[in-house]
Amino acid sequence: MNDNARAIEVLLVEDDPGDVLLTREAFEDNKVGNRLKVVSDGEEAMAYLRREGPYAQAPRPDLILLDLNLPRKDGREVLEEVKADPALRSIPVVVLTTSEADEDILRSYHLHANAYVTKPVDFERFIDVVRQIDDFFVTVVKLPR
Template identity: 65%
Template sequence: MTLRSASEAFEILLVEDNPGDARLAQEALKEGRMTSRLKVVVDGVEAMSFLRREGPYAGSPRPNLILLDLNLPRKDGRQVLAELKADEDLRRIPVVVLTTSQAEQDVLRSYDLHANCYITKPVDLDRFISVVRSIEEYWCSVVTLPPR
């Protein structure tokens, strides 16, 4: 197994249809201490095309981590998670569900579909930025991930 070097960028795919939340995540990661590159797609169909490197995403890097909203157009986050974890080539990519839902059934369903983590998006701006930076810190520097 090859571990990521300190100079290698950590690739994050954010699946988020809210432009404000996507922009906040980009700003939080830009100001962070890690070397992360964030790619953003706005719906579940686009997410699966990105992950499978289809069409306009043929040359896209494979992400080290996926931040997934549940409430998405065209294909919701639950469907993306189920499809992703059923795919032999993609199932090892960690998925952090980052959503506004606090519903118990969404939490349970996400873990049943093998989400690695479930985080409810804070409504406070500073707290949201802090949460995104914490996610980056944990997944980039604490966890040992499988090779891409």
């Protein structure tokens, strides 16, 4: 582990309880005690990011893991709103989704996603992918403070 590694705040925007569980497991098994917060739809994600209502005291995330297919407000809309908001646009967003559709990949990057990762179906591979994302953003990337 890199000596400069620090715990980071991660916001997971995911409506599938199974994927939330796997992501939590990947984070808990990893070396750095990153704090993972979870919201289950796009409207909740925006309320969290804007510190509205029950999220008034929410910490600003250092990284957002965003599913595209969400209830109430779709992940593409969340990505567009985050990257259009001067107060939020510097937060890196990794799209973590089941979609392998070229149009979703292209649109996500057009909306300024920092990375696009397809969720593996295999349990072990899913955990491995989340750990790699975690490692990369904790030990390699310099995040804005």
